[in-house]
Every structure is written in C-alpha cells, then in structure tokens.
Ligand code: MF3
C-alpha cells in the first residue's frame with residue numbers, strides 16, 4: 001500500500017468529507033458573488049468585510065479568517081500593492097482604477113473552502129488590466145498542469161513560465177495548501193519552481209492553488225504595524241486568484257472559486 005502514508009496523514013479525503021467541503025465551497029462562492037454584486041468606488045474595505053461577515057452568518061457558515069491566528073476580520077482585502085492578508089479598514093476607500101483581491105474562506109459544518117478573486121473598480125490602466133488577466137491565466141494554467149500523481153512542481157512550473165513570459169514575478173514566500181478539515185493543511189502548493197519536483201498529488205486530495213503575481217519583483221515585506229499585510233517589496237501592484245480543488249482519478253473538480 002504505497003499510498004498508505006498519505007491516508008495516515010489524512011491528506012486523502014473520504015467521500016463524506018468531500019461532500020462537506022463541496023457544501024462549504026458553494027457557500028464560499030456565493031459570498032464572493034455577493035461581494036461582486038456590491039463592490040464599487042466609494043466603498044471601504046470594512047464595507048466588504050461587513051458584506052462577507054453578514055452573508056456568511058446568514059447562510060449558516062462561519063468566516064474562517066476571523067480570529068484565525070489573531071487575524072481581526074472576516075475576510076482579507078488586498079488593495080493594489082498589497083499581495084495578500086490585507087486587513088479591512090473603514091478608512092480605506094476604494095477609488096476608480098483600484099485593483100483589489102477579496103479572499104474568503106468559509107466553514108460549514110466544520111469543513112473549510114478557500115477562494116479569492118480580483119475586482120477592478122471601474123476602469124483602470126492597461127498595466128493593471130494586464131496584471132489581473134495574467135494572474136488569472138497563471139491560476140488556470142497551473143490547474144491545467146494537475147493530473148493524478150503529478151508533482152506540485154508541475155503546477156509551479158506552469159505558473160512560473162506564464163508569469164515570466166509576461167514580464168511578471170511569482171511571489172515565493174506564500175503558497176497554496178491542503179484545505180478542508182482545517183484552514184491550512186499539508187501539502188504546501190508552491191507556485192514558483194520546476195516540473196517534477198516536490199510532493200506527488202494523489203486522487204482524493206483537496207488543496208488550493210493561489211499564485212500571487214507581482215510587478216517588478218518576487219520579493220515582499222510584511223507591514224510592521226499590523227504584522228499581517230504583505231506588500232510588494234517595490235510597492236508596485238500585485239494580483240492573486242485562488243481556487244479550492246479536488247483531485248480525482250479523472251482530473252480536477254473545482255470546489256470553490
Ligand atoms: N485565505 C488565505 C489563504 O488563501 C489565508 C488568510 S489567513 C488570515 O490561505 F488569517 F489572514 F485570514
């Protein structure tokens with residue numbers, strides 16, 4: 001039983017667990033749809049937090065970020081040069097041309113699903129449009145590289161090639177992750193690297209892919225004031241899209257997007 005070690009590490013989900021994560025994924029999608037319906041210039045990132053929090057609770061879910069390792073809000077809102085883990089704030093007002101990542105994770109009956117989308121506020125610059133589009137393509141090409149018994153590095157290589165072909169950079173300090181029973185599980189899903197390297201992905205695994213794509217540099221820093229907000233080291237723009245995926249014998253099922 002070659003793959004017993006995965007089962008022992010609980011990396012392979014049971015059909016019951018998959019059904020639970022699927023349900024969490026549907027509510028998480030609906031939360032992001034609700035944000036999409038309302039997001040606009042003049043709104044604060046705190047207003048986005050309120051939408052996510054209230055919609056999630058009203059539909060029987062729990063927003064996983066709230067109090068997770070001390071995170072103070074129910075969703076991450078990462079504006080322009082913020083890479084990830086931005087904290088909603090009533091003084092942060094969206095303006096025309098902004099690009100923002102909204103990253104929602106929902107718990108339903110104890111199961112977790114995690115996804116994020118970019119939103120463009122009104123019309124923006126060609127450079128920002130390109131960044132958001134290429135970041136989305138990086139996620140899609142990363143997903144296309146996933147097959148039963150592939151290596152995590154196969155995903156990373158597809159993402160890295162597309163980013164570099166477009167003059168953009170892949171953040172290395174943060175990864176995708178197993179998800180479902182907990183917020184963050186093994187394995188780490190790196191987005192930067194070489195095909196054939198890293199852990200093997202086996203049917204029954206549930207994990208995220210969530211490449212963070214920067215202009216100018218792959219490097220980042222963490223805001224010293226809040227210890228959460230991750231920023232492009234050159235303070236140039238950054239974009240990210242995330243999905244929760246189930247690997248099956250036939251390919252990939254998207255559980256949340
Ligand atoms: N949703 C993020 C991820 O994709 C994690 C956010 S942790 C938080 O893994 F505490 F900032 F919410």
Ligand code: CO
Nearest residue numbers: 103114115242
């Ligand atoms: Co997320």
Ligand code: CO
Nearest residue numbers: 114208210242
């Ligand atoms: Co995630």
